[in-house]
Amino acid sequence: MAGKRKAVKPGSVTITDLAREAGVSKSTVSLVLQDSPLIRPQTAGRVREAAQRLGYVYNRRAAELRRQSSNIIGVVINDLTNPFFAELLVGMERRLVEAGYVCLMAHTDERLDLQDKVLASMREHHAAGIILCPVFETPESVPEAVERSGIPLLVVVRPFSNGRFDFAGADNEAGTRLATEHLIALGHRRIAFLGRAGAGPVYERRLAGYNRAMKKHKLAIDPQWLINVPPTRAGGRDGIRQALALRNPPEAAVCYNDVVAFGALSGLGERGLMAGRDFSLIGFDGVAATEHSNPPLSTIDVEPGRLGKAAAEILLRRIAKPDSLAVWYLAAPYLIVRQSSLKQNLNAKAQRTQRTQVKNARRPKATV
């Protein structure tokens, strides 16, 4: 009884086969497949039964060709290895499939040529929309080309100076300002900043937040504290090594992101030092792993998963009404204090309490 009648030649059973099997026209079958109320339930039943019997699978590409539509969203990410992006992607993807889309994922590895290639590919697939986290130094012509091809585009994380494109990211400057103020509030004065200088707008804003907070509290910045390392774990470790080797070493550091901070934790460890006791460290992004690093990492949380979801939603909105004004979404970051930035190590229970308090206390809504 169940599905063996016709030896199922792969993908070969079509709407016309169903029509023949159910004794109706292919138009009718088509209407049934879209649950049209026009069809008498009885006939619909017959058709569905036939579909079951023949093992029919809907040919979406044929349908989309005809309808000039698509349920594919292209997502271009540059470094999935960074948990921030992984969590971002998961957030997006979840929301997108919920809305009936499917996500064509591409990884650029910070390579411009790859990015061009995958974007072209997505155009050829007539993606219904594209979410792009551009590689460093992406010329504006790239998003412009996407836009010109008529595909709704959302830029994430790294903004273009040109505000014409929808954008979703975090308020980086506010974030590092919070981070730096936190370290200052702990009594630190000699605070370093670890990151890759000149690495685009994100770095700039984060550095600016740090500068701003330092200036506000009239703290001089020794230029040596601006430690220039790649935004990787290895970079973080090297950065902390450099920092400790200075004649005028810092006693705390705000890190470009959580990954750098993890590296820094490791770098402290190899010197027998412990963040939160011998040095204060704070990360940026709020990836899940911060909660269980050794020690747990204070961070500026932008809720990557939530940001991804928001990004997806903005794109969906844009697809629904292509001509509305560009939106510029900035997630408001908040501070999470954990053991990596405590003047002295309290016992575990006390720390936990403090964390929750902070987290609940200031948890602003994201602003649009």
Added chain:
Amino acid sequence: MAGKRKAVKPGSVTITDLAREAGVSKSTVSLVLQDSPLIRPQTAGRVREAAQRLGYVYNRRAAELRRQSSNIIGVVINDLTNPFFAELLVGMERRLVEAGYVCLMAHTDERLDLQDKVLASMREHHAAGIILCPVFETPESVPEAVERSGIPLLVVVRPFSNGRFDFAGADNEAGTRLATEHLIALGHRRIAFLGRAGAGPVYERRLAGYNRAMKKHKLAIDPQWLINVPPTRAGGRDGIRQALALRNPPEAAVCYNDVVAFGALSGLGERGLMAGRDFSLIGFDGVAATEHSNPPLSTIDVEPGRLGKAAAEILLRRIAKPDSLAVWYLAAPYLIVRQSSLKQNLNAKAQRTQRTQVKNARRPKATV
């Protein structure tokens, strides 16, 4: 001169437009687009020029409809948040785009209903192949349905008992055997195993390796050392807490995977303990982050990225010849010793040397 002639109505310029513009037939245009040697270079030039001028973009879905082909590979992952899967995915994706494919990524979050949904979706898109990391408790009917629909299928990481499907994974038992032997060689006798019991074949094999090694060295296993926690960071932390609270506490632990081990590092830290000095810890997977945790984590490396690449290659091979025999690929894991599993903390330089030695010494090829 460059591309502004016709106001580009999105996606609207077709092969027929090019034909008109270049004064040839659409058949000719089609041949040009596929670099057919049949066409006189001169005419080809004219066509290409026209394409440039009109901003033509190839409509892959139309072509694929006609040719009954596809360059889409579906990739179903259950937990991108685990860096192992992220690295696996990156490895696959890189290889796939290199081969001219594009990757339809879906995240199942261990939910069977979602998995069904995305697999159906991939079938509708007529994916050229599917890479599936099945959620726990996936019934065999699921891969069978995929297979029946004629789409080449590769199962990764979690095997089905039925060996009919192509599979790529790691030699889990050998891995934990290595891990356990390493801890034993360090002089440990009371060794725990941290993981989620009953969580499918991967857990079983890994546990088996541990058991085997213990038995081989005639070490009794206190049942309490089999600590049952979810395979997450929080699980690892809880696991180590439980372990330390035992009347007969272990002095070392092999962890189900690196993520669990990271949690365990954190759990040790909150007790003021340090892996490699007060306790020995080893992970499994070899994710990049192990190199820069605090302290750096000993692990059983299966090279996730390389495994992903291998998986992609197997699938590509299967697509090329659909009727060849099923292949069962097991990456041979190897031991990486880092600070988390040293009897006492040597100084940093000595440790580094030891690590590299071990790494170079035994780095077996993967077996097919």
Added chain:
DNA sequence: GCGTATTATTGGAACGTTCCAAACGGATGT
């Protein structure tokens, strides 16, 4: 019974490609 709504169904032309078979123009051979 007959027009007339109303409800269900259907034929067939699209959508943008590919690719077969056929045709074209010119050179070559006889």
Added chain:
DNA sequence: ACATCCGTTTGGAACGTTCCAATAATACGC
């Protein structure tokens, strides 16, 4: 002058859907 062949080019029928316009079937009012 004709057949033949080669290198190029082309018409048009697919591929599996959707959807408009048109038709068929049924119900309704009179």
